[in-house]
Amino acid sequence: MRVRDVLDARLLFVTGKGGTGKTTVALALARLAASEGRRVVLVEVDSHRPTLASWLDLETAYGPVPAGPGLDVANVTWLDALVDWLTGIVPVQRIVRLILTNRMVHLFLDVTPGSREVVLLARIEALLGSYDQVVVDLPAAGHAVSFLKVPQQSASLFPSGPLRRTLDGLVLLLSRPDTQVVLTALPEEMVVNETVETWVRLTGFRPSLALPLVVLNKALPPDPDPQWRADVRRVAARHKASHPAGAVLQAGLWEAEREELTADALDRLSREIRARVVLVPLVDELPGPLERVGHVEAVLGAALSDP
Numbered sequence: 001m002r003v004r005d006v007l008d009a010r011l012l013f014v015t016g017k018g019g020t021g022k023t024t025v026a027l028a029l030a031r032l033a034a035s036e037g038r039r040v041v042l043v044e045v046d047s048h049r050p051t052l053a054s055w056l057d058l059e060t061a062y063g064p065v066p067a068g069p070g071l072d073v074a075n076v077t078w079l080d081a082l083v084d085w086l087t088g089i090v091p092v093q094r095i096v097r098l099i100l101t102n103r104m105v106h107l108f109l110d111v112t113p114g115s116r117e118v119v120l121l122a123r124i125e126a127l128l129g130s131y132d133q134v135v136v137d138l139p140a141a142g143h144a145v146s147f148l149k150v151p152q153q154s155a156s157l158f159p160s161g162p163l164r165r166t167l168d169g170l171v172l173l174l175s176r177p178d179t180q181v182v183l184t185a186l187p188e189e190m191v192v193n194e195t196v197e198t199w200v201r202l203t204g205f206r207p208s209l210a211l212p213l214v215v216l217n218k219a220l221p222p223d224p225d226p227q228w229r230a231d232v233r234r235v236a237a238r239h240k241a242s243h244p245a246g247a248v249l250q251a252g253l254w255e256a257e258r259e260e261l262t263a264d265a266l267d268r269l270s271r272e273i274r275a276r277v278v279l280v281p282l283v284d285e286l287p288g289p290l291e292r293v294g295h296v297e298a299v300l301g302a303a304l305s306d307p
Helices: 003-008 022-035 051-056 078-089 093-100 103-111 115-127 141-157 162-175 189-205 227-238 246-272 289-303
Strands: 011-016 040-045 065-068 071-076 133-137 179-185 213-219 276-281
Touching (some): 003 022, 003 179, 003 213, 011 022, 011 141, 022 040, 022 071, 022 133, 022 179, 022 213, 022 289, 040 051, 051 071, 051 289, 078 115, 115 133, 115 141, 115 162, 141 162, 141 189, 162 179, 179 189, 189 246, 213 246, 246 276, 276 289
Parallel strands (some): 011 133, 011 179, 040 071, 179 213
Antiparallel strands (some): 065 071
8 A cells, every 4th residue: 555545545543552753644644635625624532631632722512613724623422413313313313312312322322232333434435425535543443443434343233223224334435445454563563463453353344444554653764784783782681781881882772672673563564464664753852643644644655655
């Protein structure tokens, strides 16, 4: 997959292990698409503490809120999405209110597998009618896979009726070639393991999913000449940390290790899931989240010209 394919997607899900920069990448991709003249909405899913609200210094809500030229943000919450879904089925507000206050209805929804995910996805699908692109900041990878599997898993439970029609529509939506998934990762063994596992699970229920784009955050591109790493290790082994150059040597050792971890991550992601990997170099001096978003956006923008 190319970054170009991601920006041209109608529906774009971003997920990854917690702490890998998932929200940063989602916002960077949304801003990049908006900068090209698309009308974009970035969605957080049922978040009780919306990250984007603090980052962008605005009050996010269920309804999209302007966050910049061509870019809106929204927090798609479960109860609001349920009201929307019911209104689409029963367009009489009084009856909708009666349904929502019925204890048995809530009990049914609580015990019905995937009911929450279905109405959230239905709202995300509805947003496609108003935007060129919907970018979804999904929960962390394990929950994200379960979230996306729900329509296919639940369809057999409902042979007919409005819920079955919704599920059929969502299965088609998630099967479209312009629905894509971006994974975020770090050059760390456990994170790469989970990234590979996530992709295997995703393609287990959607084999036609395009080869993934993985954004590898906090990476150090491997030096084409690895000899310097061997030199640093040799000198470090000769001198103790108390040596005047000890701190410099420790920094060199850390950098050598990060380069090797990055090289290992690139090899595994390319070999095991044939991912297109975009490296986001580690930068220490970025003061806040929006500066980090801008850094990722610049890297992804540069990658647009790559074949």
